[in-house]
Structures are given as structure tokens and as C-alpha cells.
Amino acid sequence: MRSQDDLARKLRQIDGKGYKAYKELAGAYQFGAFVLYCDYIQGDPFASPSRVRVRVQQEIASFPKELYRNKVRRVALEDFLTRVMDQNIQKFVRGNRGTGKSGMIAVDRPGQEIIERTSMVVSDLYVEARLVMGLPAAGRRVLGQEARAMFFEELPKIVEKSLFYKNIDGEGARRHVELAEDQEFIRSRLKEKNLVAFVGNGAILPRESGISDKPMRGDRVVKFKSPPSLEVIFETPNSGAVKGMGIPAGITLIVGGGYHGKSTLLRAIERGVYNHIPGDGREFVVTNSSAVKIRAEDGRRIEKVDISPFISNLPYGQDTHNFSTEDASGSTSQAANIMEALEMGTELLLLDEDTSATNFMIRDIRMQQLIAKEKEPITPFIDKVRQLSQEKGVSTIMVIGGSGDYFDVADTVIAMDHYIPKDVTAEAKTIAERIRTGRKAEGGLEFGPVRNRIPVGGFDATRGKKVKIDARGVDAIRFGRQEINLQYVEQLVDPSQTRAVGDIIYYGIRKYVDGKRSLREIIELVFQEIEEKGLDCISPFYGQHPGDYALPRKFEVAAAVNRLRTLRVH
Ligand code: ADP
Ligand code: MG
Numbered sequence: 001m002r003s004q005d006d007l008a009r010k011l012r013q014i015d016g017k018g019y020k021a022y023k024e025l026a027g028a029y030q031f032g033a034f035v036l037y038c039d040y041i042q043g044d045p046f047a048s049p050s051r052v053r054v055r056v057q058q059e060i061a062s063f064p065k066e067l068y069r070n071k072v073r074r075v076a077l078e079d080f081l082t083r084v085m086d087q088n089i090q091k092f093v094r095g096n097r098g099t100g101k102s103g104m105i106a107v108d109r110p111g112q113e114i115i116e117r118t119s120m121v122v123s124d125l126y127v128e129a130r131l132v133m134g135l136p137a138a139g140r141r142v143l144g145q146e147a148r149a150m151f152f153e154e155l156p157k158i159v160e161k162s163l164f165y166k167n168i169d170g171e172g173a174r175r176h177v178e179l180a181e182d183q184e185f186i187r188s189r190l191k192e193k194n195l196v197a198f199v200g201n202g203a204i205l206p207r208e209s210g211i212s213d214k215p216m217r218g219d220r221v222v223k224f225k226s227p228p229s230l231e232v233i234f235e236t237p238n239s240g241a242v243k244g245m246g247i248p249a250g251i252t253l254i255v256g257g258g259y260h261g262k263s264t265l266l267r268a269i270e271r272g273v274y275n276h277i278p279g280d281g282r283e284f285v286v287t288n289s290s291a292v293k294i295r296a297e298d299g300r301r302i303e304k305v306d307i308s309p310f311i312s313n314l315p316y317g318q319d320t321h322n323f324s325t326e327d328a329s330g331s332t333s334q335a336a337n338i339m340e341a342l343e344m345g346t347e348l349l350l351l352d353e354d355t356s357a358t359n360f361m362i363r364d365i366r367m368q369q370l371i372a373k374e375k376e377p378i379t380p381f382i383d384k385v386r387q388l389s390q391e392k393g394v395s396t397i398m399v400i401g402g403s404g405d406y407f408d409v410a411d412t413v414i415a416m417d418h419y420i421p422k423d424v425t426a427e428a429k430t431i432a433e434r435i436r437t438g439r440k441a442e443g444g445l446e447f448g449p450v451r452n453r454i455p456v457g458g459f460d461a462t463r464g465k466k467v468k469i470d471a472r473g474v475d476a477i478r479f480g481r482q483e484i485n486l487q488y489v490e491q492l493v494d495p496s497q498t499r500a501v502g503d504i505i506y507y508g509i510r511k512y513v514d515g516k517r518s519l520r521e522i523i524e525l526v527f528q529e530i531e532e533k534g535l536d537c538i539s540p541f542y543g544q545h546p547g548d549y550a551l552p553r554k555f556e557v558a559a560a561v562n563r564l565r566t567l568r569v570h
Contacts, residue, residue, distance in 0.1 A: 004031045005153060015144025019044050022142060023134050033060050034159050036151070039545035042135060045100030049132040051545035054159050060126040062165045065559040067177050078120040078277070079110055080173050085120070085129055085162040092157045094439040098348055101134030104277040105154060108496055108548040112213045112282075113174050113274040114180050118550040119533050126164045130545055145414065146196045173405060175278055180236035183275040186234045186242070186286040191248060193232060196291070196348045197269050200244035200284025204270040205261070206381065206419075215281035215494075222261075222419035230414070230422040242284055245421060250411030251385055252397045253428075262399045266352050269397060270491055273553065280344030288395075291348040292341035293354035297488040303567045309448030310335035310360070311386060313377045320377075321449075326565075331378050336562075342450045344520055345560045349388070351381070351398040362403045363402060365420045365439040379443030384407055387447035405439065407432035428523035452518040458566035459501075459510040467540075469506055471499040479505070482565050489559045496550035501560045503538045503549070519569070521552045 007029045014021035022041050024032045029036045031057060040051040048486050068074040087248070097103030108119035111204040123127040161167050163322065184196055199205075203224040204217040215221075226232075226245035234242045247269075272287030279415065309322045311332060328336060335359050336527035350373060353361065363380045382394045386409050388394040409490060413428040415419045461467050461480035470478045474495045486492055510528035517525070528535060536546035561567060 001028050001031050001035070004029055004036075004152070006365075007036075008148065011151070013288050014142045019135075019137050019140045019142060022050075022147075024444050025135075029357065032112055032481070034163070036155070037545075040541065041043075042101075044140060044259055045098065045102055045137040047100075049101050049104060049106075049134045051130070051541070051547075053128055053157065053545060054135055054163070055126050055128040056159065056163045057126050059125060060165050063122060063127065064165070065124075067173055070173045072183075072184040072250075072458075073115045073177045074122055075135070076114050076118065076177040077122050077173060078177040079114045079180075079277075081115065081127070081129070081162060081168070082107055082110055082119045084168055084414065085131075085158060086516050087342050088158045088161045092161070093154050094149075096149070096393075097134075097136040097141050099137045099139055100150055102143070103146065103150065104125060104132070104134035104137035105150065105158070106132050107116060108175060108550070110277075110550070111494055112276055113271070113279045113493055114176075114496065114536060115274060115494060118539075118546045127403040129159070130548070132548075136423060153193045164391055167523045179257075179278050179283055182236040182239045183264055183283065184235050186284070187289055189234060190286070190288055194230065194249050195246040196249050196252075197247040197272060197287040197397065198232070198234070198244055198284065199224055199226070199265070199268065199272075200242055200286075201231075203244070203268070203283070204281025205285070207264075212523060215279070225420055227414070227421055227423040230412075230421075234409050244284060245414075246486065247397060247414075248412055249393075249395045250389055251409055252408045252412040252414065253406055254397065254399045254414050254416060255401055255424070255428075256416035258401065260416040262416045263352055263354055264414060264420070266350060266399050266524070267396065270350055271493065273491060276492065277371050288348045289493075289553075290346045290555070291350055292337075292344075292346045293350045294334060294337045294341065295488055295490070296357040296360065297333040297337060298328055298330045299334050300328050300336075300485070300488075300563060301326050301485050301565050301567075302332065302336045303327050303560075304448055305336045305339050305560065306451040307339055309443070310338070310379050311377050313374065313378075315377075318508040321451075322347065333357075334360045339450060340558060340562050341451060341543060341555065342392070344523070344553065344555050349394060349398075351396065351397045353398070353400050353402055361400070362405055363439075363442070364403075365437055366407060371440055375398040382406055382409060383441050383443045384447060385422050391447050392450075404428075404431065404435075405437050408437065452520060454515065454570040455509075455513050455519050455522065455561070456514070456515050456570055458507060458564055458568045459513065460566065462507045464504070467506065469502040471495055473499050477502040478559065479564065484558060484560050484563050484565075486556075486563065489556055489563075492552060492556045492559075494550045496548050497556065499547065499554040500535065500549035501557055503540070504549075504552070504557055505564075506563060507540060508538050509557075515570070521555055521560060523561075526557075527554055 036055040093105045136143040204215045232246035271481045272285040406427040413425045415424040475487040512522040539546040
């Protein structure tokens with residue numbers, strides 16, 4: 001391995017030369033306390049920045065084993081150190097040192113969730129951070145002195161302040177790790193208490209604004225408090241007894257007046273499939289990890305989904321067992337979203353009336369009399385939600401402020417009143433007894449088929465002669481010549497997850513497509529591979545710099561595949 005002096009010498013040699021001379025830096029260098037790996041060197045100052053890794057042996061880094069002794073702890077510690085490193089970069093890196101991205105140093109930046117990511121690796125042997133650097137240039141000439149300052153002044157300082165246990169906030173790291181473990185603990189114990197979600201007392205659910213995922217602050221905030229009848233206790237390993245509202249399996253309605261906090265509660269539950277950082281306010285909002293938010297999404301493509309449980313008798317005999325469209329309606333898209341989530345094995349559906357198609361949700365007695373069943377293709381969700389629960393063991397939590405017809409099918413009714421939940425199940429049931437809706441259940445005695453589709457093609461990501469896959473923020477992926485729109489896939493929460501989804505489709509899923517395996521089998525195989533080899537393995541740079549990924553769930557991966565405009569299935 002070369003030494004840091006070799007790097008210094010090289011930088012002097014190439015100073016003032018054309019930018020391509022930087023390519024000679026590729027390789028590994030022993031610095032005092034760490035090894036620097038220059039894995040990929042950018043071709044010009046405007047191109048995507050160079051990728052480097054810095055690795056400190058554990059003898060020097062000295063992280064106590066208890067901080068990473070199991071998977072959830074390790075992921076949380078890696079998340080914590082990524083945040084520490086990001087802060088130190090803000091503090092110690094000057095930034096602009098010339099043309100284009102000259103002078104930039106960056107690490108992936110996590111949001112409010114703690115998600116497995118490739119930005120940091122902690123093992124018994126070492127701690128390694130993966131960074132990008134914009135190698136400095138004036139025009140297209142190498143600025144050797146500036147590069148020297150980045151490699152020899154800034155980088156060692158960031159490494160020392162972020163990757164040596166003695167220099168970080170050890171207490172903060174411990175809390176971060178323990179809290180993540182407690183959230184995971186609660187999630188793993190939901191089932192034995194027959195719950196699908198838990199919302200801790202004292203939780204802060206509202207966010208700062210529509211564009212910020214940080215907690216709302218100030219005296220406006222009403223902290224969550226469980227109604228006594230729904231209160232449960234978890235004895236967590238690190239935080240002791242945690243009390244809060246347990247939402248039982250079955251069908252739960254969240255009702256209440258407009259602006260009383262219904263959607264805010266549901267959104268927190270949606271996000272409860274992930275662990276949150278200390279101070280987020282949703283640390284103890286914990287949801288069944290297979291929960292899928294369902295919404296209407298008109299305009300999406302649908303590829304041969306069996307939506308017949310919800311929709312049949314379309315005009316002109318269109319087949320709904322194998323339903324395809326380039327441009328779904330509100331109700332067909334919502335039906336497809338449910339069927340695709342069932343295909344992937346969800347146990348909990350989350351719906352909000354705000355984002356649902358009305359004709360998908362309800363069809364009241366008057367409408368039943370005016371429009372005969374033979375002329376209405378849609379069987380509304382209200383007639384299917386019990387079958388889902390009883391036949392398939394799939395629970396539903398739904399926000400519904402506008403239709404009391406659902407009282408007949410609900411197991412639990414929670415009313416939000418000035419942001420405080422009340423258990424109004426008994427009252428709702430009494431009203432349902434007293435005022436009969438008189439409507440006829442539609443759609444048969446059984447839920448109907450859930451089809452396992454077999455993908456056969458449509459995964460080409462080339463544009464021109466090259467494979468091109470780029471995440472565009474959290475909501476879209478450029479995949480070859482097409483764009484996958486993920487705007488309405490609401491539980492995809494981090495741009496680095498979106499990046500991972502794009503590469504999982506191309507480098508993971510594609511190789512298992514054989515005309516026999518179902519989409520679900522294939523996605524499960526890919527996730528098994530990720531579990532064994534680490535998330536790095538989906539990268540075309542595997543073994544070198546693995547990029548900046550955060551782990552998505554298999555449901556969001558499936559959602560992206562299902563939104564590929566080129567997808568073809570059997
Ligand atoms: P709904 O769905 O019942 O119409 P929302 O959940 O959209 O209501 O909430 C309405 C407003 O109240 C939002 O601006 C939200 O941020 C705010 N809000 C929600 N929950 C709380 C709370 N616990 N404390 C303070 N404000 C809240
Ligand atoms: Mg709402």
C-alpha cells in the first residue's frame with residue numbers, strides 16, 4: 001500500500017496539469033490513523049464527484065462492542081456516525097475551492113428515520129465511512145495545493161472527530177442505539193398482543209410544516225395520550241415500561257371532525273414501519289413492518305393485475321382478472337394498489353379518505369337503488385374490508401370522517417377530538433344498531449383471488465449505449481429512457497432508498513427473472529441476498545465504493561416495479 005507521502009508527491013506532480021491527471025490517484029493510501037481508498041476519480045470538475053472511503057481499525061477507533069452487538073444496534077450506530085460525520089463536514093470543510101464541485105466533501109444525509117445505509121460500516125475489525133469529494137480545479141486544471149488541503153487537513157480532522165469513539169458523544173450514541181432497539185422490540189412484540197400498531201403516550205405526531213419532517217414545536221403541540229380502554233404497556237429492554245395506545249388487529253376507523261388530527265395520526269402510523277431518531281416525537285410510534293399505505297393514484301400504469309375482487313363488469317367486457325391500463329382511474333388504481341400490496345404479503349392496509357376515491361370507499365343505499373349492481377363495476381371497500389380481515393388476516397386502519405356506514409364493519413372506532421383520541425367503539429356500534437343503513441352488501445361471500453404475477457421482461461435501463469439509472473430526489477427514478485413516478489408511494493421516505501430501488505431493480509431483480517418465479521419470490525430472493533452480503537451488493541461498484549444507498553422495504557421495491565411503464569408479466 002502506498003503512503004500519504006506518495007499521495008502528497010503525486011499531487012505535486014500533477015499540479016496544474018489537465019484534470020484527467022487526477023485519475024492517477026486511484027488506489028489506497030496509509031495515513032497515520034486511517035487508510036484512504038480512492039475508489040473512483042471523477043473525469044471532470046462538473047461530473048459526479050469522486051468516491052473515497054476512509055477506514056479506521058477498531059484498535060484505534062475503539063467503539064464498545066455493545067454499541068453494535070446486534071443488527072439493529074449496528075444499523076443505529078452506523079446511522080449515528082453518519083450524522084456525526086455530516087456535522088463535522090459542515091464544520092471543518094471549507095467547500096468551494098474552484099470550478100464545479102471543487103472542494104466539496106459529503107456523506108449521505110439521513111432524515112428522521114434510522115435506516116440501514118451504506119454510508120458507514122462498523123465491524124469488529126474497523127469503522128469505515130464512504131464519502132464523495134469534488135477534486136479541485138481551476139477551469140480544467142488540477143489545483144494540487146487545494147487538493148492537498150482537502151486530503152491532509154480536512155479529511156484527517158473529519159475522520160478523527162467522527163470515527164474515534166473517544167471524540168464522539170458516547171452517551172448520545174448509546175441513546176440512539178438503545179432507542180432503536182426498543183422500537184424494534186415493540187415492533188416484534190405487536191403480534192403477541194394482537195396489535196398492528198402502537199402510539200406511545202407523549203408522542204409528538206404533527207410535523208413542523210408540509211415540507212419538513214421535523215417535529216412541530218411550541219405550545220400549539222398537543223402530545224399524544226391513549227384512551228384508557230386502548231392503553232397497553234411494553235416492557236422495553238432499555239427504556240423501561242412504555243405506555244400508549246395499542247391498535248388491535250381487525251378494522252379500525254379513525255373518525256372525528258375536520259382538522260382534528262386524523263390524517264396526522266395516520267401519517268405517523270405509516271412512518272411507524274421505520275425506527276426514528278431521538279427527539280423526532282415519533283420514537284414510540286411503531287407499526288407492523290408490512291403496513292402499506294393505499295391511495296388513489298389516477299394516471300398510473302397497471303400491468304395485468306387481478307382487480308376482480310373490487311372491479312368487475314367493466315364496460316365493453318374489459319377483463320378485470322388481468323387488468324392492464326396505461327392510465328388508471330382513481331378507483332382502479334386504488335384497487336390495484338391494494339391487490340399489489342396483498343401480492344407482496346402485507347398484513348395491514350392504511351387508508352385515508354383524503355386520498356381515496358369516494359366511489360371506491362362507499363356506495364350508499366340510495367346509490368344502490370338508483371344504479372343497479374349490474375351497472376356498477378365497483379364493489380366498494382366497505383364490502384371487502386371484513387373479508388380481508390377474516391379470510392386473509394389483513395387488518396385495515398382507515399381515516400373516515402365522512403361516512404358512518406363503516407360503523408357496521410369496524411372492530412375499533414377512534415375519534416380524534418382536538419388532537420386527543422377517544423375510544424368511541426361502543427357508541428358507534430349503538431348508533432349502527434339504532435340507525436340501520438339498509439344497504440345491501442355487494443361483491444359476494446369471499447374476497448376473491450390474489451394473483452401472483454410472473455415478470456417476464458421490461459427491465460431494460462439503457463439510454464443510448466449505456467445503462468442509466470438515477471434517482472430524482474425521493475419521488476422519481478430515471479430508469480433508462482423512462483421515468484418511474486413514485487410520488488404516491490408514500491412510505492418511500494429517503495432519496496437514498498429511491499437510489500437503492502433503481503439499482504435493486506436493475507442489478508438485483510433482473511437476474512432472477514426466468515419466466516417461472518413470481519415477482520414476490522424474486523424480490524424475496526434479492527432481499528435475502530442483501531441480508532447475506534449487505535446492501536452494498538446491489539451496486540455496480542460492489543467491492544469498491546458502494547454508493548449511497550438506504551434500504552427500502554420490499555413493498556416499495558415492488559411498487560416501483562409495478563410502476564415501470566415497460567413491465568411485462570404473465
Ligand atoms: P384532519 O385529517 O382531521 O382534517 P389533520 O391531521 O390534517 O386533520 O390536522 C390538521 C392540522 O392540525 C394540521 O396542520 C396538523 O399539523 C395539526 N395537528 C395535528 N395534530 C396535532 C397535534 N397533536 N398538536 C398540534 N397540532 C396538530
Ligand atoms: Mg385529513
